[in-house]
Amino acid sequence: MSPETGREPPRRRGPRLVSIAIASALFMEFIDSTALSTALPTLARAFRTDPVHLKLALTSYLLALAVFAPASGWVADRFGPKRVFMTAMVVFLAGSVLCGSSRSLGQLVACRLLQGAGGAMMTPVARLIIVGATPRAELVSAMAWFTVPALVGPLLGPPLAGLILGVADWPWIFYVNAPVCLAGLAAVARLVPDERPPPPGPFDARGFALAALAISALVGATETFGVDVAPPAAQAAAVAVALAAAAAYVRHARASPRPVLDLSLFGVPTFRASLVGGTIVRLGIGAGPLLVPLLLQVALGWTPLKAGLVSIWQSVGALGAKPGAAPLLRRYGFRAVLMATIVGTAVVTALPGFYRPGMPVPLLVAVFVVAGFVRSNHFTAANTFAYADVPPARVSAASTLATVTQQIGLSLGVSFGGAVLHLTKGGGAALAPERFTAPFVAVGAVTLLALPLYGRLPASAGASLRGEPPGR
Numbered sequence: 131m132s133p134e135t136g137r138e139p140p141r142r143r144g145p146r147l148v149s150i151a152i153a154s155a156l157f158m159e160f161i162d163s164t165a166l167s168t169a170l171p172t173l174a175r176a177f178r179t180d181p182v183h184l185k186l187a188l189t190s191y192l193l194a195l196a197v198f199a200p201a202s203g204w205v206a207d208r209f210g211p212k213r214v215f216m217t218a219m220v221v222f223l224a225g226s227v228l229c230g231s232s233r234s235l236g237q238l239v240a241c242r243l244l245q246g247a248g249g250a251m252m253t254p255v256a257r258l259i260i261v262g263a264t265p266r267a268e269l270v271s272a273m274a275w276f277t278v279p280a281l282v283g284p285l286l287g288p289p290l291a292g293l294i295l296g297v298a299d300w301p302w303i304f305y306v307n308a309p310v311c312l313a314g315l316a317a318v319a320r321l322v323p324d325e326r327p328p329p330p331g332p333f334d335a336r337g338f339a340l341a342a343l344a345i346s347a348l349v350g351a352t353e354t355f356g357v358d359v360a361p362p363a364a365q366a367a368a369v370a371v372a373l374a375a376a377a378a379y380v381r382h383a384r385a386s387p388r389p390v391l392d393l394s395l396f397g398v399p400t401f402r403a404s405l406v407g408g409t410i411v412r413l414g415i416g417a418g419p420l421l422v423p424l425l426l427q428v429a430l431g432w433t434p435l436k437a438g439l440v441s442i443w444q445s446v447g448a449l450g451a452k453p454g455a456a457p458l459l460r461r462y463g464f465r466a467v468l469m470a471t472i473v474g475t476a477v478v479t480a481l482p483g484f485y486r487p488g489m490p491v492p493l494l495v496a497v498f499v500v501a502g503f504v505r506s507n508h509f510t511a512a513n514t515f516a517y518a519d520v521p522p523a524r525v526s527a528a529s530t531l532a533t534v535t536q537q538i539g540l541s542l543g544v545s546f547g548g549a550v551l552h553l554t555k556g557g558g559a560a561l562a563p564e565r566f567t568a569p570f571v572a573v574g575a576v577t578l579l580a581l582p583l584y585g586r587l588p589a590s591a592g593a594s595l596r597g598e599p600p601g602r
Contacts, residue, residue, distance in 0.1 A: 151321035152256045155219055155314030158307045159249055160283025162226060163191070164445075165291035165303040167419035168438045171427040172300050177235045181428055181561070185420050185548040186353070190239040192541035193349045194246020195253070196534050197342045200390040202254040203530035207330035212322050215255045216315055222248030223311040230301030254533035259322060261517055261525050285445035288438030295434045327526070334390040340379040341391055345538060347372035352545040391534060392527040395520070403587055404516035405532055407580035409539035411472065411508065414577030415479050416543020421551065421569055422482065429563045430487060443495045447502025455510040464515045468584040471508035476577045478504060483570025486563050547573050 166187060174181040206214045225245030232238040294302045351368035383389035396402045426437035459467055478501035485494050513532075520528045550569040551561075 147321050148323070149260055151317040152215070152259055155215070155311075155318050156252060156256060157283045157314060158219075158226075158310035159222065159252060161287040161290065161310065162245070162283075162304070162307055163188075163419065164284040164287030165294075165306075167423050168288045168291035168434055168441070169295060169300050169303050170420070170423050172295055172434060173235075173238070176300060177238075179235055181424055182420075182548050182552050183235070185544050186235065186239050187242055188419055188544050189349060189353050189541045190242040191246040191249065192537050192544070193346065194243045195250045196345045196349070196537040196541065198247050198250035199254055199533040199537065200338055200341050200530055201333070202251050202533070203258070203526040204330050204333050204390065205251065206255045206258055207327045207526055208333075210324060210326050211255050211259045212318065212324045214251055215259065215322075216318055218248045218251035218255065219311055219315055219318075220248070222252065223307055224248075226304045226307040226311075230304035232301075250533075254529045257513075257529045257533070258526050259325075261529065282445075282449070285442050285449065288441045289435065290438070292433065292435030292438035331388050334386055334388055337379060337382050337386060337390040340375050340382060341534075344372050344375035344379055345534070347375060349538070349541050349545070352542050352549075391531050392524070393531075395524065395528050395531055398519050399587070400518045401516050401520055401528060403583050404512045405535050407468070407472075407583040408509070408512045408516075409535045410580040410583075411475060411512075411577045412536055412539030413543045413546065414573045414575075415475065415505065416540035417547020417569065417573045418479070420544050421547050421566060421573075424551070424561060425482060425485070425563065425566045428561045429566060430485075440491060440495055441498060444498040444502035444505075447499035447504075448506035449502075450499075451503045451506035452510070455507055458507060459511055459514075463589055464511050464518075465584055465587045465589055467507060467511045468515070469581060471504050471511070472577060472581050472584065474500075474504035475508055476574045478574075479577060480571045480574030483567040543573065543576075546576070 170184045170187070171181055173187065174184050177184075202214070222245055225241055225243075225248055228241040228244060229238055232241055290306070291303050294300075294306070347368045351365050351372060354365055354368075379391070380393065383391065383393045396405070422441055423437060426432045426440065427434060432440075478497055481497045481501075482494065485497075516532055517525065517528060547569050550572050551565065554565045554568045
């Protein structure tokens with residue numbers, strides 16, 4: 131009881147309630163992304179364009195996330211995480227409504243950029259709220275609860291998109307975000323504490339500009355590679371700009387006391403391993419939202435509803451992994467779980483490329499279930515492990531850097547998968563099922579590059595998150 135007021139102080143919400151409230155707000159983001167993936171073949175017909183070119187609708191969003199996310203930590207510290215998160219939700223919703231009003235691929239890409247600007251403030255700020263409100267010993271559990279409602283989005287997104295496309299026009303896959311956004315705003319307003327961090331100091335505008343230029347040029351170069359939409363000279367120029375801007379940013383970050391992306395965090399071994407390894411895995415699996423709908427709907431000729439009902443089993447597997455994530459990490463440790471799930475992810479990522487007409491559908495369903503289970507365990511471990519040794523004062527900077535690298539990995543994955551598919555497709559050739567074997571195998575093989583990074587970690591890495599002394 132407060133001696134000044136004679137009243138009990140306001141009761142702090144438990145980490146679990148905070149996690150669920152934040153995740154319920156992110157629910158619409160996950161529904162949106164998975165629903166859009168299911169609708170890609172329909173959008174290709176509506177806009178009269180090559181289905182492979184619809185990857186621009188995916189990478190434009192990821193690009194906006196990567197470009198604007200570096201400012202998220204400073205903005206959250208300046209205006210308060212809760213206020214920034216709720217504002218970002220409104221921006222995301224506005225972008226969704228405009229996406230539904232698009233009448234060309236160019237308009238859709240521009241509106242997806244606006245959506246991404248909102249999403250860039252949602253994801254890292256959400257993680258910042260969770261990490262800041264949760265004791266270290268409860269962080270694994272809080273992160274697991276944080277992702278459970280978010281996994282329901284991918285679970286509902288594909289069949290919802292298939293159902294909408296069966297009874298209405300494609301803009302409604304964006305318009306359904308409105309009621310979800312309003313429910314999320316209500317949950318966040320009621321359950322999330324209004325924390326006010328110390329003033330962050332001046333904004334690193336020069337660093338932000340350099341980072342944005344480097345990221346945009348890199349994604350632009352990879353997005354146009356192998357799809358005949360830009361001349362080789364323009365692609366080479368984009369790569370040169372990306373390298374020059376990245377080098378300039380590294381020099382700037384070393385001299386700046388508060389860089390917008392704190393690269394010194396790579397000096398923390400657990401954080402470095404999680405980010406670099408996680409980015410490689412995302413590069414490998416990021417092509418899934420492009421390749422899977424095209425395989426099922428274009429190559430196999432399935433309806434959007436059938437494709438959605440089959441692909442949701444990946445989310446079922448991911449959801450089923452959550453209750454056992456914390457016990458699994460406590461029993462075997464982070465290094466063992468990360469290495470095992472890397473190998474499993476590589477295998478199940480490649481397998482859909484071997485699916486052919488006439489094969490039993492339950493076989494593909496089983497692959498998706500296992501894929502979701504393995505990937506969920508990997509990212510629960512990697513996302514939690516990243517903050518094992520990060521000082522509390524640097525969590526905001528770490529969350530921002532993690533978000534940027536993750537989105538770059540996903541964006542490059544979409545571009546990589548699209549480029550391999552375009553090369554195997556050949557000029558004007560149909561997207562037959564056998565054309566998907568090489569892309570799926572290629573993106574699966576890429577994930578194995580993360581294996582040595584985790585293998586070099588000590589077996590005791592992340593022990594503090596398992597409730598053990600580091601020396602055990």
